Amino acid sequence: MSRGRVVVVGGGLAGVTAALRCAELGFEVELLETRPRLGGATYSFVRGDLVVDTGQHVFLRCYTAYTGLLQRLGVADSISVQSRFHVPVLSPGGQASVLCRWNLPAPAHLTPTLLGYRMLTAAERMRVARTALALRRLDPADPALDDISLGQWLRQRGESPRAVDALWGLLALAALNAEPADASMALAAKVFRFGVLDTTDSADIGIPQVPLGQLHGEAAHRTLLEAGVGIRLRCKARAIRRSGEGFQVPVRENTGESVLTADSVVVAVPHRAAATLVADLPIPGVATWAKLSAAPIVNVHVLYDRPVTSLEMAAVLDSPVQWVFDRTSISGAPRGQYLVVSLSAAQKHVQARTDYLHDLFIPALRQVFPHARSARVLDFFVTREPSATFRQAPGTGALRPQARTAVPGLVLAGAWTATGWPDTTEGAVLSGTRAAEVVDLDQRSQHGVEVTA
Structure with a gap:
C-alpha cells in the first residue's frame, strides 16, 4: 500500500x-x-562518429554518495578510479611535473609530492606544506570562512602568486568552478580537507568509461521504471x-x-x-x-588524425589550456585521437566565437603536445554550459x-x-x-x- x-x-x-x-x-x-531524457546537465550527444559528453564530470574516491548511486543504477563497473592520485602537470615551455600521493598516512601521503613539485621553488614548496597543515586544522562549517575567499586566505598565509596559480588554483578551479580570488574559503576548505588532506586515498580520481548519457540517463531511466517510478519526459x-x-x-x-x-x-x-x-x-x-548566480564551463573538443599524447589526462599551466582529457576510447572514435580541453570559470570564453577559440587553442595544444604540430585536425567544436554551477x-x-x-x-x-x-x-x-x-x-x-x- x-x-x-x-x-x-x-x-x-x-x-x-x-x-x-x-x-x-x-x-x-x-x-x-x-528534456527528452534523464541525467540533467550530465548528458551526451552524437556528432559524426563520436558520442560526445557535454562535460567531463570526473569525480574523487571520496564521492561515496555518488558512487553509491552508480551502484544502485547497476553501472558501478562503468567507472575507473585511479589506484593512486596521479596528475601530470605540463607547461608550454616543456617543463613538466607530477602531482601524486604516496601510500602513507594522511597528511604525510602528500609531503614527498609537495616537496618535489618542480613547478614551484624550494621555498614555495616548503611554505605550501606549512599552509596545507594549517588548512587541515580549519572547520569547513565555520561561517567565518564563508566571508573570505580562498585567495585572501592564501595571501594571509604568505603564499606566492605562483603557488596560488600553480597549485592551489589548479585544484580549486576544477573543484569549485571559480578562481581562488572568487571562491568561498569555506567550500575550498571542504574540498582540500575532505577531498585531499584528511584521508590518504580520498583524492584518487574517477573517470567514467562510458558516455554520461549511458552512465546516468539510460541507467537511471531503467532503474526508476524497475522501482515503479512513473516517468514523464x-x-x-x-x-x-x-x-x-x-x-x-x-x-x-x-x-x-x-x-x-x-x-x-x-x-x-x-x-x-x-x-x-x-x-x-x-x-x-x-x-x-x-x-547564488551562475558560473560557466566551456569544453573545447579536438579530433586529430593521429595520437598526439599518451596521457589520459593532464593539467596545464601558463596556457589557455587548463585541463585536457583523452576521450578517444570513451567516445567510440574510430581513428585518430579525440582530446577535450575543460575550462572552468570560463566567463571570458562562454560567448566567444568558435573560430576565435580555434585560433587560441589549436596553437596552445601544439605548444603542450609537440606531436600535435604534425597532426591534422579532423574536427573542432565547442560545448558551452553557461550555468554549469552556481557561483561558489x-x-x-x-x-x-x-x-x-x-x-x-x-x-x-x-x-x-x-x-x-x-x-x-x-x-x-x-x-x-x-x-x-x-x-x-x-x-x-x-x-x-x-x-x-
Missing part, C-alpha cells in the same frame, strides 16, 4: 536520487523532466500550488496541459527555476536564491536553503542547496537523499508517527 503520492520535479542526479529513495520508502512517485511543471493538505502541479506536455496532485513535492531543478516554481508559496528567502563565491553559504521549507511537504533538492559540499555530483546525490528523508519524516509526522530528525 502506498504511503502517499510524491511528485519529483527534475530528472537530474538530485531528482533521480530523490525519486528512487522515495520509491524505496513506499511512496508512489512521479518524476517530471522537461518532455513534461514541464509550470507552478506548484497548495491544495488542501497537498499540492497541485500544473504541467504542459506534448499531449496538452493537465494538473497533477501530490501529497509531497520535491523540487530538484536549478535555483532560478526553483524560485519560479514556488513563487506562489509562502517560502521565506526565495528572492535570495537568485544571488564568499557569502553563498547563507544563501543556500535547507531541504525542508516553510511549507510542509514541499522539499528542495539540488547541488545548490545546503549540502555542505560544492556544486558537484556528490552534492547533488546527497541532496536527493536528504530530500527523500524529509518527505518521509514529514509524512510520518502528518500521520501521527513519532519521528526524530
Whole structure:
C-alpha cells in the first residue's frame, strides 16, 4: 500500500536520487523532466562518429554518495578510479611535473609530492606544506570562512602568486568552478580537507568509461521504471500550488496541459527555476536564491588524425589550456585521437566565437603536445554550459536553503542547496537523499508517527 503520492520535479542526479529513495520508502512517485531524457546537465550527444559528453564530470574516491548511486543504477563497473592520485602537470615551455600521493598516512601521503613539485621553488614548496597543515586544522562549517575567499586566505598565509596559480588554483578551479580570488574559503576548505588532506586515498580520481548519457540517463531511466517510478519526459511543471493538505502541479506536455496532485513535492531543478516554481508559496528567502548566480564551463573538443599524447589526462599551466582529457576510447572514435580541453570559470570564453577559440587553442595544444604540430585536425567544436554551477563565491553559504521549507511537504533538492559540499555530483546525490528523508519524516509526522530528525 502506498504511503502517499510524491511528485519529483527534475530528472537530474538530485531528482533521480530523490525519486528512487522515495520509491524505496513506499511512496508512489512521479518524476517530471522537461528534456527528452534523464541525467540533467550530465548528458551526451552524437556528432559524426563520436558520442560526445557535454562535460567531463570526473569525480574523487571520496564521492561515496555518488558512487553509491552508480551502484544502485547497476553501472558501478562503468567507472575507473585511479589506484593512486596521479596528475601530470605540463607547461608550454616543456617543463613538466607530477602531482601524486604516496601510500602513507594522511597528511604525510602528500609531503614527498609537495616537496618535489618542480613547478614551484624550494621555498614555495616548503611554505605550501606549512599552509596545507594549517588548512587541515580549519572547520569547513565555520561561517567565518564563508566571508573570505580562498585567495585572501592564501595571501594571509604568505603564499606566492605562483603557488596560488600553480597549485592551489589548479585544484580549486576544477573543484569549485571559480578562481581562488572568487571562491568561498569555506567550500575550498571542504574540498582540500575532505577531498585531499584528511584521508590518504580520498583524492584518487574517477573517470567514467562510458558516455554520461549511458552512465546516468539510460541507467537511471531503467532503474526508476524497475522501482515503479512513473516517468514523464518532455513534461514541464509550470507552478506548484497548495491544495488542501497537498499540492497541485500544473504541467504542459506534448499531449496538452493537465494538473497533477501530490501529497509531497520535491523540487530538484536549478535555483532560478526553483524560485519560479514556488513563487506562489509562502517560502521565506526565495528572492535570495537568485544571488547564488551562475558560473560557466566551456569544453573545447579536438579530433586529430593521429595520437598526439599518451596521457589520459593532464593539467596545464601558463596556457589557455587548463585541463585536457583523452576521450578517444570513451567516445567510440574510430581513428585518430579525440582530446577535450575543460575550462572552468570560463566567463571570458562562454560567448566567444568558435573560430576565435580555434585560433587560441589549436596553437596552445601544439605548444603542450609537440606531436600535435604534425597532426591534422579532423574536427573542432565547442560545448558551452553557461550555468554549469552556481557561483561558489564568499557569502553563498547563507544563501543556500535547507531541504525542508516553510511549507510542509514541499522539499528542495539540488547541488545548490545546503549540502555542505560544492556544486558537484556528490552534492547533488546527497541532496536527493536528504530530500527523500524529509518527505518521509514529514509524512510520518502528518500521520501521527513519532519521528526524530
